[in-house]
Amino acid sequence: MRAPMLALTYLAPDRFWLLVVVAAMAIAYVVLQTRRRTYAVRFTNLDLLQSVAPRSPGWRRHIPAILLLMAITALVVSVARPAREERVPRERATIILAIDTSLSMMAEDVDPNRLVAAQAAATQFLTIIPPQINVGLVSFNGTGAILVPPTTDRARVRTAITTLELDERTAIGEAIFTSLQAIKQAPIAEGDEDNEEVPARIVLMSDGKTTVGRPDSAGAQAASEAGVPVDTIAFGTENGVIILPEEPAPVPVDVDHAALEAIADATEGRAFRAATEGELREVYRNIGSSIGYEIEFNEVGRWFVGLGMTLLFLGSCLSLVWFSRLP
Known part of the structure; x- marks a missing residue:
C-alpha cells in the first residue's frame, strides 16, 4: 500500500x-x-x-x-x-504495542474504565497500520511479558488485547526492555539477512509511574542505543482513583507525565497525553499515520x-x- x-x-x-x-x-x-x-x-x-x-x-x-x-x-x-515523493511501508517494519496492565487501569475516570478504553483504542489502532507491518504486543505491570511477538496476523494481536489482565505494580523500564526483546523476534523477510537491522518503534501507553524493576532511564538508554524510538502515551486524568480491599480509602492513581515525556525525549520519540477514550483513539490514529514508512521517489x-x-x-x-x- x-x-x-x-x-x-x-x-x-x-x-x-x-x-x-x-x-x-x-x-x-x-x-x-x-x-x-x-x-x-x-x-x-x-x-x-x-x-x-x-x-x-x-x-x-x-x-x-x-x-x-x-x-x-x-x-x-x-x-x-x-x-x-511517496510514503511506502517499510519491509520488516515492526511496531510494539506496550500496554500498562497495572491495577491503576481499574480507575473509572475514563468511561467505563481505563483498561476497557485502552483495549478499544488499541484494537482500532490495528486497523490503521498497513498490513505489511509487523505488530507485537507487550503487557506490563510488575514485569513485562511478550503476549504476541511481531506478526502481520492482526486477529492474533486483537485477541490478545481482549484478554489483558491486571496485576500489581508498574515497571515501565522493564516494559521497554521486554519490547526490545520482542523486536528481535520479528520475522525475517525473504532475501533479508538475520543480522539486518529491523526498522522498529515502541508505542508505550501507561497511566502511572514506575514502582518496581529497572528505572525508566535504563530502558530509554537501551532503546536509544538500539535506535528504537519510544512514543509514550500518558493515559488518564488527575482524578483517577481505585478501590483496594486492603485500603480503607480510595487510592489516587495519577499519571507521571514528566517521566513519560523524558522517555520519549531520550529516544527521539514523541510524547502524547489522553484523558478520554476518544483522545486515546486520536493519539493512536496520529501515530499510525506516520510510523512504519519511508520516503521513496x-x-x-x-x-x-x-x-x-x-x-x-x-x-x-x-x-x-x-x-x-x-x-
Missing part, C-alpha cells in the same frame, strides 16, 4: 538549462514575425496587396508555434527527471513526455488543417 504525496522534486535539476534553448526559439519566432510585418508595410500599394494576397490566417498562425514551444518545454521537464517523467507528444500531435494536426503543412 502506497500513500502518495503531492510534492514534486527533480533528480536532475541541472538540465533545466535547456529551457534557455526554448526561450531562444520563442524570441527568434517573435523577431521573425516582427520582420514579416515590417516587409508587409513596405509594400505601399495596399489595394493591390489585398486583391492578390490570400486571406490572412490571423491569430491561428501562432497556435502551432505556441504548441511546439510548449511541447519542447514539457520534454525538457521530463529530462530533468521529475519525481513524486517515484519518477513521473513519462507524464511530461506524454504531454509533450500530445502537444506536438495537436500542433501538427492544426497546422495541416489550417495551412496544409507541418509547423
Whole structure:
C-alpha cells in the first residue's frame, strides 16, 4: 500500500538549462514575425496587396508555434527527471504495542474504565497500520511479558488485547526492555539477512509511574542505543482513583507525565497525553499515520513526455488543417 504525496522534486535539476534553448526559439519566432510585418508595410500599394494576397490566417498562425514551444518545454521537464515523493511501508517494519496492565487501569475516570478504553483504542489502532507491518504486543505491570511477538496476523494481536489482565505494580523500564526483546523476534523477510537491522518503534501507553524493576532511564538508554524510538502515551486524568480491599480509602492513581515525556525525549520519540477514550483513539490514529514508512521517489517523467507528444500531435494536426503543412 502506497500513500502518495503531492510534492514534486527533480533528480536532475541541472538540465533545466535547456529551457534557455526554448526561450531562444520563442524570441527568434517573435523577431521573425516582427520582420514579416515590417516587409508587409513596405509594400505601399495596399489595394493591390489585398486583391492578390490570400486571406490572412490571423491569430491561428501562432497556435502551432505556441504548441511546439510548449511541447519542447514539457520534454525538457521530463529530462530533468521529475519525481513524486511517496510514503511506502517499510519491509520488516515492526511496531510494539506496550500496554500498562497495572491495577491503576481499574480507575473509572475514563468511561467505563481505563483498561476497557485502552483495549478499544488499541484494537482500532490495528486497523490503521498497513498490513505489511509487523505488530507485537507487550503487557506490563510488575514485569513485562511478550503476549504476541511481531506478526502481520492482526486477529492474533486483537485477541490478545481482549484478554489483558491486571496485576500489581508498574515497571515501565522493564516494559521497554521486554519490547526490545520482542523486536528481535520479528520475522525475517525473504532475501533479508538475520543480522539486518529491523526498522522498529515502541508505542508505550501507561497511566502511572514506575514502582518496581529497572528505572525508566535504563530502558530509554537501551532503546536509544538500539535506535528504537519510544512514543509514550500518558493515559488518564488527575482524578483517577481505585478501590483496594486492603485500603480503607480510595487510592489516587495519577499519571507521571514528566517521566513519560523524558522517555520519549531520550529516544527521539514523541510524547502524547489522553484523558478520554476518544483522545486515546486520536493519539493512536496520529501515530499510525506516520510510523512504519519511508520516503521513496517515484519518477513521473513519462507524464511530461506524454504531454509533450500530445502537444506536438495537436500542433501538427492544426497546422495541416489550417495551412496544409507541418509547423
